[in-house]
Amino acid sequence: MHLGLALGYGGEPIEELLPIVDRAERIGVDSVWSVEEYGPDAVSILGYLAAVTQRVKLGTAIMQIPARTPTTTAMTAMTLDMLSGGRFQLGLGLSVPWIVEGWHGQPYAEPLRRTREYVEIVRKAVAHDTRVEHDGRIYQVPYRGPGSSGTARPVKSDMTPLRPDIPLYLGAIGPRNVTLTGEIGDGWLAGMYAPEHEAALTAPLDEGLALSGRKPTDVKISPILYVARAGTVEEGRDQLRPLFAHLIGAVGPGGRNTYFDVACQMGYEGPARTIRAHIAKGHKADAFAAVPDTLLDEVALPGPLPAIVDRILAWKDSRVDTLVLLSRDTELLEAAQAAL
Structure with a gap:
């Protein structure tokens, strides 16, 4: 099992964040993930970190699907992958209705269909083996509907990607979203997950895996855990x-x-x-x-550090590939990494 670090960047000076990321990389933490709601975006910080890190993987947890067109996300993913030397992991998710409609001004309609179509377009664009075309209920590329100029043609990115198959994780919580993740995702960024209930929580994932004829190891499970270090x-x-x-x-x-x-x-x-x-x-x-x-x-x-480390060890026999900690506590990261 690997250890990951989720950064809740709030717009503070980058100098406050860099020592944490530097320490995480030096002790062997596998990945650093940016978060995004309706403040700082999940992309800009990773572009900065790509320039000041060497080994650690860099992921978005999550880029909000309704905030960007699928091809914009593909462009961003290819660019970050190039800047990081092939270390980027694309985490996507729907967000929640009040952010999607209240902040992005987009409808929260047909979320499963939207995710499926979005992922298909992103993958086509990143693969870079043909011009991108998609005629779906949610997305039409090229767009030829009301208000169009009538001059659109399919386009292929003029950037050759470093990798044509950037790992794509889906942030999913509800059973239907988790099933879709098992069907089309490379990884699952889980919101609430516990080894004690793994059979129930992964049942929808396994259903999706069966639908696509894939194995359990084809989707990397990466729960994001809140940490509250305290005296007791x-x-x-x-x-x-x-x-x-x-x-x-x-x-x-x-x-x-x-x-x-x-x-x-x-x-x-x-x-x-x-x-x-x-x-x-x-x-x-x-x-x-x-x-x-x-x-x-x-x-x-x-709890205190020993209790947290003991609990982390209980995850080692689960199906989890990467345990992502939402924390800036470098002492905790060191203890957890040493225990793994």
């Missing part, structure tokens, strides 16, 4: 309770909360419904208190 496990749990209460309990009008669904998959349907009810009533403290200790211990890393 309980103190670490308390740091995480508000986050997980929001993830599990939040639901918008007509919306579906896939984190809630995954909690139910893992056997926490009762607590998940309690959390949701408290959130709906505005009882935040009660919602925080309702997050089970066992859930936090399974899907996150709370």
Whole structure:
């Protein structure tokens, strides 16, 4: 099992980040991943890091599909792969409706179809063996619909990629998205994952693998784990309770909360419904208190350093390829890497 580092870059001076990345590379961390919501983008930081690193893989976790056209993403992936000397890993995901529609001004319609078509176009463009054409329900390349000039023709990138098959990871949580990941992805960036519930959580992935005739090893599972280092496990749990209460309990009008669904998959349907009810009533403290200790211990890393390292070791017998830690704690990274 490999170790990865997720960077929640918030726009601070790059000098604050570089020592962490440098240390991660020197101790053997396998990959560094950028994140993206509606502040700093996931791409720019990796372009900078490509110039100041030598070995570590660089990935996006995730580039939001509705934010860019498929061919723009292909151009970005080819460029970052070239700048990094073949170290780029493309992580894509749908994001959530309120960001897609509220920030990007794009409809959150037919998300599975959108992902499938998007990945197909990106792969065609990166493969660079033919002009890109796609006639789908969501995307038409070239575009010949209403408002078009009528002069469009298929185009092939004028950049020859360093690699024609850049690894493509999908950030997926709900069962249908996970099935699609098993069918078309090279990797799965999992949001809530635990070795104790691996059979249930990977069942949709295996369904997708079967549909495409692929083996389990064809999709690399890479969960992203929140870390809360503290004096005691309980103190670490308390740091995480508000986050997980929001993830599990939040639901918008007509919306579906896939984190809630995954909690139910893992056997926490009762607590998940309690959390949701408290959130709906505005009882935040009660919602925080309702997050089970066992859930936090399974899907996150709370507590002092020895407890965190012990928990990381429990993942070694799972199907996970890379355990990605959302942390800037270099002492923790060193201890985790040494343990692996």
